[in-house]
Amino acid sequence: MILIFVERIYTRPPRSHNVILEPFDYLSPRLLDEALKEAEKRGEDFKFLAGGQSLIPMMKLGLTRVSCIIDLKKIRELSFVESSQRELRVGALVKHVELERSPLVKSSIPILSRAAGAIAHPLVRNRGTIGGSISLGHPSADLPVISLLLDAKIEVVSFRGNRWVRARDFFRGPMVTDLKTTEIVRSVSFTIPRGKYGWAFRKLVMSHGDFPLLIVATMLEVEGGIIKEARIALGGVGETPLREINVEEFLKDREASEEVISKAARIASSDYTPPPSPELSSGYLKRMIEVYVRRCLKESSWRGE
Amino acid sequence: MSGSYVEVEERLRSYPRVDGLKKVTGLAKYAADWDFEDLLYGRVIKSSIPHGLVKGVDTSEALKVRGVRAIVTCLDDQTIWNAGERFHRRRVFTDHVRFLGDIIGAVAAESRFDAIKAAGLVKVEYQEYPGVFNVEDAMKPNAPQIWEDGNVRGPLITNYGDIEGDFARADLIVEAHYRTSRVANAQMEPAASLAWWDGDRLTVIAATQSIFGCREGIARDLGLPLEKVRVITQYKGGGFGNKASSMNYDLIAAILAKRTGRPVLVELSREEEFSLVHGRWSTDQHLKAAVTREGRVLGVKLKAYCDVGAYTRHVGKFVEGPEVYYSTTSWSSEVYVVYTNTPPTGHMRAPTGPQSCFAAESLMDEIAHKLRINPVDFRLRNAVIRAHNTLRLTSNGLRDCLQVGAEEFNWYERWREPPEDPSKLNDTVKGVGVAIGAWHSRVGRGEARLSLGQDGSLKLYVGVVDIGTGAKTTMALIASRHLGIPLERIEVTWGDTDLVPYSIGESGSRTTSFTGNAVKEAALKLKRQILVAASRLTGMDEDRLEIRGGRVVSRDGRVSLDLGEVVRKAGAEEFQAFASTEQGLGEDEERLSFAAHFCEVEVDSETGEVKVKDYLAVHESGEIVNLLTAESQVKGGVTMGIGMSLTEGLIISPQDGSPLNGNFMTYRIPNATQVPRIRVKFVEVEDPYGPKSLGEVPIVPVLARIGNAIFNATGVRLRDLPFSREALLRGMGRL
């Protein structure tokens, strides 16, 4: 949620007061068109506000200067969860708690519900939004990892129109996404996985509720003991959330055995060298990739039976 | 309301806090909750270098901020904060900056925005000195001097018996090296102090643990007569030792209030709490034990270095405690206190306790393992009989704690030898551990006043603050018990130096003994008064009368008088009793509270993560006054200990000595998902001085106990706190 974590070098925050000192203007339009028009008018000089669980702490720490805030929360059309035969579409302003509890999400894409329910703690989940999380694009945030796992399509709108971007093209770098300043995420669309598949989601934290150091999310489709399709998404190992294509290819058409899974986990671990945290070394985190990937794959394989 | 005597007794043993309702409805007012129309907000001005002298201060930019009403700096204020440093003089606003963020001034302004902005605009010119940020560098011969008399003090010595003789006699010498980190008190209420003057009279709403200690300190530092200072603390959000007397922010509030002629609320942010207010120091301890082959520890040698930061408020020996846990015939401790240009240190719940116990009790566990003796049996064999091998203990339930605990925990069934080869372990492994601890239980000065009105209501006046210990309730229960009056009829007045008699407050686990004994005295005095008056009224002999359920009754049931009636008929407005007690232990006596903690941990042998699963804390603190709140104290101490063991450790920057994780997001105190169900059992013994201390002893054995359980589960002995999952994996040969 906060910039400091990206560097993993703990620099002292510039201020120790957690107070917003610089005045700023505030608008809360009720229609999306209005919001986009304002954005266009102001060019660079504003920030969008959704759940505020990233923006407001950053403003309070003086990490970001804001001269105008456009609050999106009154725009009703940004808050919906709907599904068709093949797609689950979620409005940008849907809160983590809503994703967690939605019967629709739970039944169609349970891993999404699970991941949303594991973000931070309940008081944060009651405000944070999927649009906010995806727009921030933190490399070890839960929802960006899941969107990558599920090959989500992100709907981006501006005053000039809308476009769809695939998750894999959306996250460009640490907190750098394909969004331009005057654009917002309007919705995220997930293809509902068909057939029998198992999934697993785990994250490494120093303390429950912490910002994760490592996230592993997997999906396996197993038929007759053979892996038909494998998906592995990782957070915290690189500059963006990543799909472990090497391992996915390795697993395809192989037996869903302990040996194969162990080998796959070792391949995943060898591909990355995560930066150290103040408490844990790079070597430890690298080893944990292997442990977590292995455990997730194992869980996915028996869940799928 | 009446019932048999026994029933009433039982009911009185476990009573909800008398201020519970105020806290759950939001009516409890803490220091920053007080409101005044003309309130000003105060913020501190901090240094931007870790070590140097202030040469000049330019407040011109800061004064331009519209709402600013006063700026004070080290150039125009020389007030000494006497309680701020144990071995030297420390100013409220320093001109010799000794750590990054050291306070050099303060601002008072109409709004928080203005105060914070102005504080940031003050320009300071420094003559910078190099800084030292760890013990090693601070001890080098040409290290920059933080204090005129050097960076190292000591050794502070604790000695008894014939140490060399015992070492010569020993069959076995076992030694090990332990390290513990800095820990922050991190109480939920950040520092806040509100002060205002009325002519030459100063009132401070201080978030303090001791209103009388605070008042004395403020009066002394500001050069005021005691009667001119009033300190009020109605509610306080924890403190765990860092607000046990007057604090610099109390003085800053008073100084700013004087300058502006208005009430000033000085507040620290959470980050400032971490970096400016003192916490627990780190230790580096080398221990050596002389042991017989039957498993008797004859003596222990200890050498320790403590990084105490730029200032230290601790008044003890920094590493001590275990020399009274065992029946050792000798002990020799040498403690070196080292200053560094890092945040200050001072008292945190059992200031020397957990870290000292960690080293000693881990070593004992290592010895037991070497000699293949069951850890509980080993402690039983070596439990203290006479403190320092000479002092008689007023009461001693340590063995009972171990035996009761072992039975309750099913220790002998659950314990087995640790694994030979940890690298072969799979998945999750479990282990159990035990550790003992003790904490002093002093006696001293206390006062209490009771007043019985014509309506039969009883008022109790005590100078406690009740930072969460339940002191008000405990005091009221003591009065209730000795007077035979139901708790509901007692109204407690506390927390205001103008209204209540002296109490040491809550620190050093002294309240229940110091003030509690005064309450008991006053209650007995009042009881005497009542019975004498009742005797006159009824013509019955005093010893045929007693007070039960709030009425004076006779054994044969013929007399039953309402207490208010007794007062009225005696022709008095009220009956009053005041007691001032000053107790001291005999020269050859020592008084300690004891504990034995047992727990089971679960270790994930692939990640090194440790979960504490089953926890049993057995305590002996003499007589327990209020079971409900006593249990909470134990659970609280255990929780804090779990934090110190597994997730808490202040990381100091090697660049500038500042805390790198000085906020709640990165300094992780335990939350609801990380603490197991904690079972508490009390072993009650009679002590001539009454109930013993309980507030601090619960944290003492926790760290060692978890470390011992980890060893039992994995065969790996972790000697550095907090326990690192990575270090555990390495120890297991798996990384």
Place this chain on the structure above:
Amino acid sequence: MGGPVIKEISFKLNGRPVSCPVDTRLTLLDLLRDSFRLKSPKRGCDETVCGACAVLVDGRGICSCTMLAVEVEGSEVVTLEGLGSEEEPNPLQRAFVELDALQCGFCTPGQIIGATSFLLSLGEEEVSEEEVREAMSGNLCRCGCYDNIIKAVIRTAEVVRRGEWKLR
């Protein structure tokens, strides 16, 4: 940049409609404590971690230190002052006192809001201890009352489930 930007907002506070001018820089916590003099939400950390500032906004517990005051326009805000009273504490408050789910009391308002938020979301099923611990994981308590807090919330959840207490 110019001076502070002031917006006029209207919302419902503890059941009453209110309106006031608000500096955009203020957080909801500042607004409640300083403008409305409601002191129950506490400033514990100001960084969304400790939960001592928690209040209910539209029926959900949130950290008021991480919400701008202006954002609350049109919403319903409930603080501890709006739940139960000293004369008539509600079942959750009574459970807290009877089971000693508090010590210094500073985190208590936040705990009660966090628990109330959880209780408001309850369905028909029985709650597990794990669920309750997770639900309260955003409320820190340094005095270490977790054991008793969990017991108090579990007990009250049963009371709610049995229909003996209808929450708003």
